[in-house]
Amino acid sequence: MSSKDLLNNSTMVALEAALERYPEDSLKHQLALLHIGIGHMNFENWHLAIEGLNALDQTQISPGYVSYLLGRCFEALDEQEQAILYYEQAQAADSRVLGFEYADSGAQLAEWRLRAIR
Secondary structure (H helix, E strand, O other): OOHHHHHHHHHHHHHHHHHHHOOOOOHHHHHHHHHHHHHHHHOOOHHHHHHHHHOOOOOOOOHHHHHHHHHHHHHHOOOHHHHHHHHHHHHHOOOOOOOHHHOOOHHHHHHHHHHHHO
16 A cells, blocks of 8 residues: 555545534535545545535535536546536536635636546
């Protein structure tokens, strides 16, 4: 097992503990869900990532960013139509949540992926 795998495993354990510790409607719980989804993406557990990302409260987490991540999952599963649907949702969503104004928005990322798969 590589050091990256060990780090990801210990991170996932800590995030799972956060889910137990914080109420479901808290930002900390929602961020733990987000990062668990991203962790599953890193391990290429696409269906688990989708499940986690779909459980997010998108009033607290950027819907554009979540839609972009879901698009990436479906693209990895070679479900292009579903990926395109989520990338289009990401483009239409407002991603100015949680400091994402300082990074590429879900809409920008989705636009790049749409160009790549069309």
